[in-house]
Amino acid sequence: MLSGNVPSILGNLKNLRILDLMDNMFSGVIPPSIFNLSLLTALDIGFNLFHGNIPSDIGISLPNLEFFSIASNQFTGSIPVSISNASNLELLQLSLNNLTGEVPTLEKLHRLNFFTLFSNHLGSGQANDLNFLSSLTNSTTLEYLSIKRNNFGGELPKQISNLSTMLGVISLAENNIFGSIPAGIEKLVSLRVFDVSTNKISVRQEGKEESLNRALSGMS
Incomplete structure (x- = not known):
């Protein structure tokens, strides 16, 4: 139940590898000095009362991050474009905030395993909102993906079926996504949860309804 502001003198701990402030009542902004601790591999400030922006150069100033929440x-x-430069990231958890704008490409995050953006205000309801999902095909060990409860629009990318075969959860619910579910979804053999509820998605797929229905049946 720690509260108050985080002291900027923590930024003097140049050898710090892990900073975990999760689940307290800290408030204010994160001191800029924290984002200069270039050896950090884990930064967890989740479940507090922090506000402000994510630094635009975070992926450059913290290149060794493996865990960021x-x-x-x-x-x-917005989510900084530089986030893709933190190529060691395995967990990226940005959910339950008030983030806006487009999600940048994540093509360099080859090691990403757990990725959440849910419950923000991301996207603009436009056609290119989901381009970033295509860049996640490089994340070959991805197991969990949730972007539900945002403002994402556009067509569901066909590249969904080319995501990691280790994916167990894909949640795209409560957005403004349209299009059809790619028949190739059956390639995601580890999928346990595929939630596209409260969107504008159809299951019709020119001549492929039967294989698609078999795929969806196997996931239930």
Whole structure:
């Protein structure tokens, strides 16, 4: 139940590898000095009362990050393009904030295993909102993906069926996504949860309804 602001003198701990402030009542902004601790491999500030923006150069200033969570805070602004430069990331948890704008390409995050954006205000309801999903085909060990409860629009990318075969959960619910579910979804052999509810998605797929229905039956 720690509260108050995080002291900027933590930024003097140049050899710090792990900083875990999760599940307290810290408030204010994260001191800029924290984002200069270039040896950090894990930064978890989730479930607090922090606000402000994610630094635009985070993927450059913290190149060794493997675990980054700001879940359940009050962060605003956009997701920095530089996040893809933190190519060691295995967990990226940005859910339950007030983030806006487009999601940048994540093509360099080859090691990503767990990725959540749910419950933000991301996307603009436009056709290119889901381009970033195509870049996740490089994340060959991805197991969990949730982008539900945002403002994502556009057509469901066919590249969904080319995501990691280790994926157990894909949640795209409560957006404005349209199009059809790719018949190739049956290639995601580890999938246990595929949630596209409260969108505008059809299961019709020119001549492929039967194989698609078999695939969806096997996931239930």
